Amino acid sequence: MDNQNFFQQVYEVVRLVPPGRVTSYGAIAKFLGAPGASRQVGWAMNGAGSLKPPVPAHRVVNRNGELSGKHFFTPPSLMEDLLNQEGITVVNDKIQNFKTHYWDPEVELL
DNA sequence: GCTGTGACTCTTC
DNA sequence: TGAAGAGCCACAG
Numbered sequence: 001m002d003n004q005n006f007f008q009q010v011y012e013v014v015r016l017v018p019p020g021r022v023t024s025y026g027a028i029a030k031f032l033g034a035p036g037a038s039r040q041v042g043w044a045m046n047g048a049g050s051l052k053p054p055v056p057a058h059r060v061v062n063r064n065g066e067l068s069g070k071h072f073f074t075p076p077s078l079m080e081d082l083l084n085q086e087g088i089t090v091v092n093d094k095i096q097n098f099k100t101h102y103w104d105p106e107v108e109l110l
Numbered sequence: 111g112c113t114g115t116g117a118c119t120c121t122t123c
Numbered sequence: 124t125g126a127a128g129a130g131c132c133a134c135a136g
Binding site for chain 1: 132
């Protein structure tokens with residue numbers, strides 16, 4: 001699975017996230033074999049919007065279900081808007097019932 | 111080859 | 124219980 005770079009793997013996993021579901025940076029990092037590279041996952045999203053296939057970075061949130069990266073969207077409210085369109089309720093930049101919408105790659109993909 | 115950076119996570123006070 | 128600090132890994136310059 002290390003045929004591609006860590007970033008590319010992150011994009012792959014994020015694209016596999018089904019609509020109406022969200023995952024966390026740590027979950028992706030751990031799934032890729034780097035449980036401590038959670039920050040890298042978020043940083044990888046920096047170029048997510050520049051990729052050929054759009055990466056649903058709005059489906060990636062922190063461990064608390066907060067839209068920590070929403071400020072990086074254009075406009076920042078886009079992340080919250082996209083999640084709402086998928087049926088996810090976001091209040092105060094936080095996902096409601098995050099546990100219910102949580103999508104674990106190790107569980108769903110594995 | 112080394113240093114800096116980063117949309118996080120965990121442990122401790 | 125709540126908040127703060129340090130640690131971690133991987134990419135870019």
